[in-house]
Amino acid sequence: MKLKLIFFFFGSIGPEGKPCTMVVRTLHWTVPHYWIWGLPFFLFYSTRSAQFLHERPNQSILRVLLCSLFSPLMRQAVSKFIESYLLKKLPLEKYGLKPEHPFVEDYASCQMALMPEKFFPEADKGKIVFKKASNWWFWEKGIEFEDKSKIEADVVVLATGYDGKKKLKAIIPEPFRSLLDYPSGLIPLYRGTIHPLIPNMGFVGYVESISNLHSSELRSIWLSRLVDKKFKLPAVSTMLERTLKEVEVMKRTTRFYKRNCISTYSINHSDEICEEMGWNAWRKKTWLSEAFSPYRSQDYFN
Numbered sequence: 598m599k600l601k602l603i604f605f606f607f608g609s610i611g612p613e614g615k616p617c618t619m620v621v622r623t624l625h626w627t628v629p630h631y632w633i634w635g636l637p638f639f640l641f642y643s644t645r646s647a648q649f650l651h652e653r654p655n656q657s658i659l660r661v662l663l664c665s666l667f668s669p670l671m672r673q674a675v676s677k678f679i680e681s682y683l684l685k686k687l688p689l690e691k692y693g694l695k696p697e698h699p700f701v702e703d704y705a706s707c708q709m710a711l712m713p714e715k716f717f718p719e720a721d722k723g724k725i726v727f728k729k730a731s732n733w734w735f736w737e738k739g740i741e742f743e744d745k746s747k748i749e750a751d752v753v754v755l756a757t758g759y760d761g762k763k764k765l766k767a768i769i770p771e772p773f774r775s776l777l778d779y780p781s782g783l784i785p786l787y788r789g790t791i792h793p794l795i796p797n798m799g800f801v802g803y804v805e806s807i808s809n810l811h812s813s814e815l816r817s818i819w820l821s822r823l824v825d826k827k828f829k830l831p832a833v834s835t836m837l838e839r840t841l842k843e844v845e846v847m848k849r850t851t852r853f854y855k856r857n858c859i860s861t862y863s864i865n866h867s868d869e870i871c872e873e874m875g876w877n878a879w880r881k882k883t884w885l886s887e888a889f890s891p892y893r894s895q896d897y898f899n
Contacts, residue, residue: 643892672701703851706860730742786840805860880897
């Protein structure tokens with residue numbers, strides 16, 4: 598969204614206007630399109646075979662052992678393969694925009710961004726400039742940075758996102774407010790939807806995936822069937838235990854784990870939801886498509 602805003606304002610100022618300055622606080626990987634060295638992007642992360650390489654919660658001891666022995670090297674190789682294409686395709690190093698962390702950490706935290714097609718060509722013309730800074734503040738004519746440099750600005754757009762947990766705490770009364778992020782500091786949502794300690798409330802869309810519409814739709818179906826008493830929930834202790842395992846997986850996968858993202862094990866997440874509703878978790882018609890094609894909303898049409 599930040600990239601789209603910068604591009605929108607560039608298009609609004611006209612050819613004779615001043616350049617737009619994009620202040621970068623944390624570097625993240627961006628992709629120009631969904632093809633990597635001629636291969637579709639979904640092959641690397643969005644198929645059942647691809648996600649087999651990634652750790653997922655609530656798995657068997659044998660699966661944990663295999664994942665620990667063989668998967669780290671494969672995950673690193675896939676991440677490096679994608680990074681090599683992005684560094685070849687985009688002038689990230691030229692503008693000092695190459696992140697220090699692996700690509701997989703951005704994907705695992707749902708922070709992979711799609712780059713507008715003409716973004717860097719306009720930067721090459723000097724119409725978009727970049728400024729890396731951790732802290733900044735306003736002065737009477739624009740923005741000042743911690744290195745004492747200043748930028749004069751007519752318009753400043755704060756594309757900083759929002760703190761979803763803070764917003765939820767503002768509307769949830771006590772004693773439930775103090776339980777919201779207990780005990781891990783993250784909101785423990787069972788099936789990405791309900792808090793085991795807060796009754797009669799659902800949180801659809803808070804836990805992210807690489808396709809929020811698809812995952813939220815499936816969780817909404819799960820929630821509606823729960824309300825209709827089509828199945829029963831496990832004990833509160835069991836639900837808390839499972840959510841804490843998900844948090845631990847996120848912590849081991851990415852330094853940005855506080856974003857609550859399930860992108861590296863989204864298919865397993867959907868499998869568990871289907872099984873709890875009494876559905877068949879494997880939705881494809883053939884073994885080949887089950888292994889190598891991505892899951893979409895149409896696969897869960899029942």
